[in-house]
Amino acid sequence: xxxxxxxxxxxxxxxxxxxxxxxxxxxxxxxxxxxxxxxxxxxxxxxxxxxxxxxxxxxxxxxxxxxxxxxxxxxxxxxxxxxxxxxxxxxxxxxxxxxxxxxxxxxxxxxxxxxxxxxxxxxxxxxxxxxxxxxxxxxxxxxxxxxxxxxxxxxxxxxxxxxxxxxxxxxxxxxxxxxxxxxxxxxxxxxxxxxxxxxxxxxxxxxxxxxxxxxxxxxxxxxxxxxxxxxxxxxxxxxxxxxx
Ligand SMILES: Nc1ncnc2c1ncn2[C@@H]1O[C@H](COP(=O)(O)OP(=O)(O)OP(=O)(O)O)[C@@H](O)[C@H]1O
Numbered sequence: 001x002x003x004x005x006x007x008x009x010x011x012x013x014x015x016x017x018x019x020x021x022x023x024x025x026x027x028x029x030x031x032x033x034x035x036x037x038x039x040x041x042x043x044x045x046x047x048x049x050x051x052x053x054x055x056x057x058x059x060x061x062x063x064x065x066x067x068x069x070x071x072x073x074x075x076x077x078x079x080x081x082x083x084x085x086x087x088x089x090x091x092x093x094x095x096x097x098x099x100x101x102x103x104x105x106x107x108x109x110x111x112x113x114x115x116x117x118x119x120x121x122x123x124x125x126x127x128x129x130x131x132x133x134x135x136x137x138x139x140x141x142x143x144x145x146x147x148x149x150x151x152x153x154x155x156x157x158x159x160x161x162x163x164x165x166x167x168x169x170x171x172x173x174x175x176x177x178x179x180x181x182x183x184x185x186x187x188x189x190x191x192x193x194x195x196x197x198x199x200x201x202x203x204x205x206x207x208x209x210x211x212x213x214x215x216x217x218x219x220x221x222x223x224x225x226x227x228x229x230x231x232x233x234x235x236x237x238x239x240x241x242x243x244x
Contacts, residue, residue: 001026001154001185007056009042016042018209019056024185026152029175031200032189033230035238040189041081044157047187048078061155074102077151083142083190087131091122091141094130094150103147109148113198114197116144119170136162136225143171147178154178156188161193172199192229203230207238 002024009017018040024030032040032124043182046049049065049072063072086094092113099109117123120140125133130141139162146154159175160168176199178184190196196203197217204214213223217230224233 001061002187003057003059004043005057006055006056007046007126008054009039010047010054011052012192015209017046017053020206020209020211022204022211022214024187026154026183026185027179028202029179029186029188029200031196031203032187032206033191033193033196033203033234034206035122037133038206040206041157043206044078044187044189045080047082048076048155049073050078050080075152077146077154077184079142079146079147079154079156079159081161083138083145085130085138085141085145088129090127090129091133091137092117098145099148103168104149112148116148119174120144120167124150136164136167139163140167140171143174147174150178150182150184152184154184154186154188155166156186158190159188160190160192168195175199193234197230205237213237 005021007017007020018037020043022030034040042051046053047065049069052066060072061075065072089097095113095116096109099112104112116222117126122137122140125137130138133141134208143159146156156175160171163171175186175188179186202214202216203220204211206212213220215223220233224236
């Protein structure tokens, strides 16, 4: 579904990502974890078509994101860590616009919008301009825009950043529903280890532009010996890489 092969990205002479390969299958949630500057956002941006790779290949539903970007993006939902929204549109107008771009029929669009505004308790704000929303409300709108068309592949960069505890739980439930009921392949980055533990089927630890460990939580525990939770695994495996 989402396949990344030997991905390399240079920013000038600096290596942002140094040869990453992984796959996310339908109905699977892969968590990307790593220290600041490890290359998580760079990888996600290349998968979304926002950045060009220096080398390597990304395919979304068998479409190459560089060679066939329009077909590839039809299958994609993307929520950036710093999303771009239109302040002069209301929340409802914006979501309706995004649904329209993805070709949702009016009845389907209205049903989806009602459902999403209800989940995130934004019904009362739906006709207010996005420019008047709080940071958390804007994050919710960005998340809703990423999932409004039930994408086959969903890329989420820090999806619960800035959300309160209840909204964060709702976001996690929504992501799980998409994966397990709609068969969406989900790749998400997070610094919240509890989130990775609670919703990811597999976890890839990334350090200095490379995947240093990948597997289920149980497999990572085994790999890092002694470690009993994700925080210990993270510290142990990324520390080993840093000391190389
Ligand atoms: N636009 C850019 N220009 C130059 N270097 C960049 C640019 N964006 C990222 N980098 C570099 O690429 C590397 C990977 O950055 P990236 O943003 O992908 O990391 P990250 O894992 O998402 O970090 P964080 O957890 O802090 O968000 C870092 O060394 C960073 O300085």
